[in-house]
Structure formats: structure tokens, C-alpha cells
Amino acid sequence: MKKNVLYLLFVISALGAICSWVVGRCNGIVTLEENVETAWSQVETQYQRRIDLIPNLVATVKGYASHEKETFETVASARAKATQITIDPSKATPEQLASYQAAQGELSQALGRLLAVAESYPELKANENFLQLQSQLEGTENRITYARDLFNRTAQIYNTSIRRFPNNIVASIFGFERKNYFQSEQGVDHAPQADF
Amino acid sequence: MKRINSLLLVFLCLGASVCMRAEQYTIESVPSPKERGQEFYVSNPDSVLASETVAQLNQLLEQLDRTTEVELAVVAINEYANTYYSTYDFALDLFNHWGIGKADKNTGVLVLLAREARDIQIITGSGIEGILTDAECDRAIDAGFESLKENDFDRGMLQICQHLSDKLLSDDNRTELMFGWKPAEPDYGMSWAFIFGFLLMALLSWLAYKRLNGKPGQTVEDIQEQSKDLQTGTGCLAFLFPLPIFLFYLYYRYARKHVQPVPLNCPKCGQLMSLMTPELRKAGQLTRQQEAEERLKAYNFTVWHCPTCNVDETIKRKGIFFSRYEDCPECHAHAMQVTDRKTLLEPSYKADGKQQCTYTCHSCGHTMEKTIILDRLVRASSSSYSSGSGRSGGGYHSSHRSGSFGGGRSSGGGSGRHF
Structure with a gap:
């Protein structure tokens, strides 16, 4: 009778060991998933930083090249579009991610055109404020690249982790899903060139 | 003609000596400043920079590393090997070869000066590009450009590094650099502790189950005897996970006290005996x-x-x-014991001793005598002395030669038997 209690204790302890292992693995995957979400928020922060820079830049350029209306409009509409789209990377489908990227890519291209316009105005090119903004824009583009790279790296670590044995068993039980990567796209990762 | 020849020779010698003196560096052959120690940041193998400048730069850069975790390496060489397409290629390769900057943040900077090519190159790590943009690096070079042009490399490099350092040390940038986010590593420590704890409990309960599960024919005493070790062992293990193991210990002690004998089955009728x-x-x-x-x-x-x-x-x-006890040769009971000892010859440091032992069987009363050899005394530690004197155990000659005795023995077959 007492021996049976011990046998039961053995079975419970063995199950407890298995459960703690599963919980540990699960928590590990959650940590990695959190990393991906934080990395995503870094990407968004940097994109937002770029969006915040635009009004100043446009205002400065306008002071010297007020009749380049078309360019300003393109920038304004691209900015509005990029501001509207926000996505949650944990639920984003590849299509949503692609449309987000496309909107940001459009903004990059519009900014590139804006800076190209500035090339033909020597006074603007010499303006200290403009140079400052241009450098800040470049820095932000660099930060975006780095943040996107970091996002892809953390997503890759997460994806590898949930596909590897034995984590894949735990991941399939608890429904952890693969994260999509940022695809390198034509125009998206083209930072405006600052030419001195 | 002869004069031209000798002139040519002189030029050749001169050229050769120049080649010997100034090494053409590859990324592997540039000495890393870290080889000298963690507080060095400047590699100056050709003495392009004065030693005071190097010291000044090291000080500045160490300060920068400490406050911003940015590793800024300065390299000043005469020339690099012509297998590199440009100074940029060489500098980028060198940056990645050395791995400048903290691995998880990629905050490294390399400032490279190639004197022959008259090139200055700044390479930034990917994590720092937001602050040190290409435009900003260009401005840093602007700061030292005039000095470099006038061949004042010391001043030029100091100005460039000072500019970069000032930029990185501004409040906003320092915050960004120091408190930048990095991915967290999953921590499995806690779960391993739980797994270990549960496995230990499983092991203990399995052993307990086995111990308290008597085999047929075992009495209460038998089972208690064989389960004693685990009770002591569990008590000793209690420091690992005090509460669960202590509870287990209490239960085990209780269960041990109340074990039941396991009766045999009768070989004839099969009923319990x-x-x-x-x-x-x-x-x-x-x-x-x-x-x-x-x-x-x-x-x-x-x-x-x-x-x-x-x-x-x-x-x-x-x-x-x-x-x-020993087996009695008469009645074969395991009940024979030494009841009397008589020393015939005291062992000395030179010779073995002899002792006569009287054995008596407690079962049939049979007695016998045996002469045993006492090992000669050995001048060593007190323990081997007392053992060697044979007062306590006696013992037979051959079985008594253990490794702890160093001295060789002269007499071979000294042992005899007398009844």
C-alpha cells in the first residue's frame, strides 16, 4: 500500500520533469518571439523618425525651390500613405508586410527625388540647415537598414528555434508560427545619396 | 656606360632597401593594438605617428570606449599590399578581420591612414551608422584635412578622432549607444532546476519503491535493513531541495517502520508459509x-x-x-575464533616475529593451533608500525602484504602449520 504511494510519487515526479522541460522550452520560444516584436518596434521607430524629419526637410527645400510643386506633392502623399499603414508583425501575412514595405519604399523614392531636386539649387546645397537635415536623413536611413537587419536576424533565430528538434514539437503543440522576413526590394533599401 | 651601370646599381640597392624597410601590409600582417593589451587602440607599426600622439589617442579612445562602448581603432601605416583594389577595400577587410566593435551592437569605427597612397579612410560599424553617417564622417575628415595635407599626420589624426569622439559623446548619441536594445537570450536555468528536482524525486521514489518492496522470504528486519541506506542518503540530500526532500524523508521513515514481511509459498501445497x-x-x-x-x-x-x-x-x-569468525574444519560451522595468542618471537627491525594462535570453535568446541608470521617492524609512520607489530589483527603472511609496506622481505616460506 505504502509502496504504491511511492510508485505514484515516481510517476508524478517523472511527469513533473517532462512538464518542466516543456514549460522551459515554451518560455524560451516566447523570449525569442518577444525579441522579434521588440525588433519590429525598433523598425517602426526608425521609420517614424524618418517621417518626422520630412516636414523640416520639405520646408527648407521649399524656401529655395518653391515651384517644384509636383515633387512636394509626391513626398506628401507618400508620407501620408506610410503613416497610415501599421502592422502587427506577429499576425502580419506576407502580403501585409509587402504592402507596408511598398509604402515605405515609395517614401524612400520620393525623398530621393526631393534630394535630387536640391542638386540643381547651389544656394540650397550650401545651406547649413539643409546639410544638417540631409545628414540626419542619411543617419535615419542607416538606422532603418540596421533595424530591419536586426529584425530579420531575430526572426531568423526564432524561426530556426521553432523548426529545430525538439523545439518543433513544443512549437507545434502551442501553435508558434513562423515569422516573415523583410524582403530586400528594389527601391526600398535605396537610401538617398548625400553627395558632397 | 659603366657610370650609368653603377648608378643603376645604386638605385637598385636603394630601392631594395626601401622595400625591405617598409612592409606592404595585408590585413593579417597589420599588428592589432589589442595584442598589446585591452587599453590600446592605435596600430602604428611604421611610426607614422609620434609616440606622444599615440599615447594621447589611446587615452582619448579608452575614455570613449568606457563611456559609449564604441571601439574606435586607429591604424597608421606606410602602405598596404597592392593586392587590394583601394584603401576602402583594405580598410573594410581589416575592420571585419579584426571585428572592431562590440559583437552584439556592432559599434566599431576604424580610422586608417595610408601614407604612401596618401589616403585617410573611416569605416563605421553597422550599428553606429545612424550617428556617424557618411556625411558626418566626411565632416570629421574635413576637420583634419588641412593638417594631413601639410604632412602633419599627428595633428590631422588627433583632429579627426577628436571630432568623432565629440560627436559620439554628445548626450543624445551617448544615450542611444549605451542603452541600445539587444535581443534577449532565453534563460533555461530555472527550468533545468525544476527538471533536476523532479528527476531527483523520481529517482528517490523509485529507489524507495524498490527498497521497501521485499522479495519473498524477507522479514520486516530484512526489509528495514536493506532500506536503511536510502533513509540516510535522503537525509544527506535534504540540502538540495529542503522542503520536498524532507517531506519525502518523513514519509519514507514512516513507511519503513510499517513494512510487512513477505511470506514464502510452500513448495508443496503453494500456500503461504x-x-x-x-x-x-x-x-x-x-x-x-x-x-x-x-x-x-x-x-x-x-x-x-x-x-x-x-x-x-x-x-x-x-x-x-x-x-x-572462520569456518571450523570439524563441524563446518562458521564459528571458529582466535581465543589465545602466544608470541614466540618478537618482531624486530631486522627479522619477522612468530606468534602461536589458538582457535576454538564455538559450535563443537574443537581447538587448533596455528603459527603465524608477524611482519618485521618498519621505521615509518606510527600507523604502519602498530599494524606491523601484529598486536591487533594477526593475519596470515601472504594476505598481509599490502602496498603500504615499502621494505622488501628476505625469508620466503616462513609460515608453517602446527596442529
Whole structure:
């Protein structure tokens, strides 16, 4: 009778060991998933930083090249579009991610055109404020690249982790899903060139 | 003609000597400043920079590393190998070869000066590009450009590094650099602790189950005896996970106290046999020798009796004093013991001693005498001395030669038997 209690204790302890292992693995995957979400928020922060820079830049350029209306409009509409789209990377489908990227890519291209316009105005090119903004824009583009790279790296670590044995068993039980990567796209990762 | 030849020779020698003196560096051959120590950041193998400048730069850059975790490496060389397409290629390769900057943040900067090519190149790590943009690096070079142009490399490099350092040390940038986010590593420590704890409990309960599960024929005493070690062991392990193991210990102790004997089945009728405790035993269930052995605690006997078939099953188990006795050559009971010792010859440092032992059997009363050799004395530690004198154990010649005795023995077959 007492021996049976011990046998039961053995079975419970063995199950407890298995459960703690599963919980540990699960928590590990959650940590990695959190990393991906934080990395995503870094990407968004940097994109937002770029969006915040635009009004100043446009205002400065306008002071010297007020009749380049078309360019300003393109920038304004691209900015509005990029501001509207926000996505949650944990639920984003590849299509949503692609449309987000496309909107940001459009903004990059519009900014590139804006800076190209500035090339033909020597006074603007010499303006200290403009140079400052241009450098800040470049820095932000660099930060975006780095943040996107970091996002892809953390997503890759997460994806590898949930596909590897034995984590894949735990991941399939608890429904952890693969994260999509940022695809390198034509125009998206083209930072405006600052030419001195 | 001859003059031209000799002039040519002079030029050749001159050229050769220049080549010997100034190495063309590859990324592997540039000496890393970290080879000299963690507080060095400047590699200046050709003495392009004055030693005071190098010291000044090291100081500045160490300060920068400490406050912003940015590793800024300065390299000043005469020339790099012509296998590199440009100074940029060389500098980028060198940056990645050395791995400048903290690995998880990629905050490294390389400032490279190539004197022959008259090139200055700044390479930034990917994590720092937001702050040190290409435009900003260009401005840094602007800061030292005039000096470099006038061949004042010391001043030029100081100005460039100072500019970069000032930029990185501004409040906003320092915050960004120091408190930048980095991915967290999953921590499995806690789960391993739980797994270990549960596995330990599983092991303990399995062992307990095995221990308390007696085999047929085992009495309460038998089971308690075989389960004693785990109780002590569990008590010792309690420091690992005090509460669960202590509770387990209490339960185990309780269960041990209340174990049941496991009766044998009768070989004839198959029914359970009953245990004959020493009080219940009838005469003749144990032989005289067995009774003597049990009395001396050389063996324990468990007698199971089937009342219907009148069959006995006796289980023999070594007792606590088993090793104190020897087998009697007469009645074969394990009950013979040394009862008297007579020293015939005291052992000395030169020769072995002799001792006559009288053995008596506690079962049949048979006596016999044996002469044993006492090992000669050895001048060593006190323990081997006392053992060597043979006062306590006696023992036979051959079985007594253990590794702890160093001295060789002269007489071979000294032992004899006398009855």
C-alpha cells in the first residue's frame, strides 16, 4: 500500500520533469518571439523618425525651390500613405508586410527625388540647415537598414528555434508560427545619396 | 656606360632597401593594438605617428570606449599590399578581420591612414551608422584635412578622432549607444532546476519503491535493513531541495517502520508459509551449527514453516559479526575464533616475529593451533608500525602484504602449520 504511494510519487515526479522541460522550452520560444516584436518596434521607430524629419526637410527645400510643386506633392502623399499603414508583425501575412514595405519604399523614392531636386539649387546645397537635415536623413536611413537587419536576424533565430528538434514539437503543440522576413526590394533599401 | 651601370646599381640597392624597410601590409600582417593589451587602440607599426600622439589617442579612445562602448581603432601605416583594389577595400577587410566593435551592437569605427597612397579612410560599424553617417564622417575628415595635407599626420589624426569622439559623446548619441536594445537570450536555468528536482524525486521514489518492496522470504528486519541506506542518503540530500526532500524523508521513515514481511509459498501445497521467530521455533528446525552461528551473529536465519505440509524453508543471511569468525574444519560451522595468542618471537627491525594462535570453535568446541608470521617492524609512520607489530589483527603472511609496506622481505616460506 505504502509502496504504491511511492510508485505514484515516481510517476508524478517523472511527469513533473517532462512538464518542466516543456514549460522551459515554451518560455524560451516566447523570449525569442518577444525579441522579434521588440525588433519590429525598433523598425517602426526608425521609420517614424524618418517621417518626422520630412516636414523640416520639405520646408527648407521649399524656401529655395518653391515651384517644384509636383515633387512636394509626391513626398506628401507618400508620407501620408506610410503613416497610415501599421502592422502587427506577429499576425502580419506576407502580403501585409509587402504592402507596408511598398509604402515605405515609395517614401524612400520620393525623398530621393526631393534630394535630387536640391542638386540643381547651389544656394540650397550650401545651406547649413539643409546639410544638417540631409545628414540626419542619411543617419535615419542607416538606422532603418540596421533595424530591419536586426529584425530579420531575430526572426531568423526564432524561426530556426521553432523548426529545430525538439523545439518543433513544443512549437507545434502551442501553435508558434513562423515569422516573415523583410524582403530586400528594389527601391526600398535605396537610401538617398548625400553627395558632397 | 659603366657610370650609368653603377648608378643603376645604386638605385637598385636603394630601392631594395626601401622595400625591405617598409612592409606592404595585408590585413593579417597589420599588428592589432589589442595584442598589446585591452587599453590600446592605435596600430602604428611604421611610426607614422609620434609616440606622444599615440599615447594621447589611446587615452582619448579608452575614455570613449568606457563611456559609449564604441571601439574606435586607429591604424597608421606606410602602405598596404597592392593586392587590394583601394584603401576602402583594405580598410573594410581589416575592420571585419579584426571585428572592431562590440559583437552584439556592432559599434566599431576604424580610422586608417595610408601614407604612401596618401589616403585617410573611416569605416563605421553597422550599428553606429545612424550617428556617424557618411556625411558626418566626411565632416570629421574635413576637420583634419588641412593638417594631413601639410604632412602633419599627428595633428590631422588627433583632429579627426577628436571630432568623432565629440560627436559620439554628445548626450543624445551617448544615450542611444549605451542603452541600445539587444535581443534577449532565453534563460533555461530555472527550468533545468525544476527538471533536476523532479528527476531527483523520481529517482528517490523509485529507489524507495524498490527498497521497501521485499522479495519473498524477507522479514520486516530484512526489509528495514536493506532500506536503511536510502533513509540516510535522503537525509544527506535534504540540502538540495529542503522542503520536498524532507517531506519525502518523513514519509519514507514512516513507511519503513510499517513494512510487512513477505511470506514464502510452500513448495508443496503453494500456500503461504508462516514465519518462525526464534521464540516460536521448534527444536530441530535449525541444526546445532546454525544455532551457534545465530547466537554468535555470524549468520541470521529466517525459518518459514508450512503447518499443513510440515515443511521448513530456511534462509541464511550474513550477520553483523560474520567476519569475526572462520569456518571450523570439524563441524563446518562458521564459528571458529582466535581465543589465545602466544608470541614466540618478537618482531624486530631486522627479522619477522612468530606468534602461536589458538582457535576454538564455538559450535563443537574443537581447538587448533596455528603459527603465524608477524611482519618485521618498519621505521615509518606510527600507523604502519602498530599494524606491523601484529598486536591487533594477526593475519596470515601472504594476505598481509599490502602496498603500504615499502621494505622488501628476505625469508620466503616462513609460515608453517602446527596442529
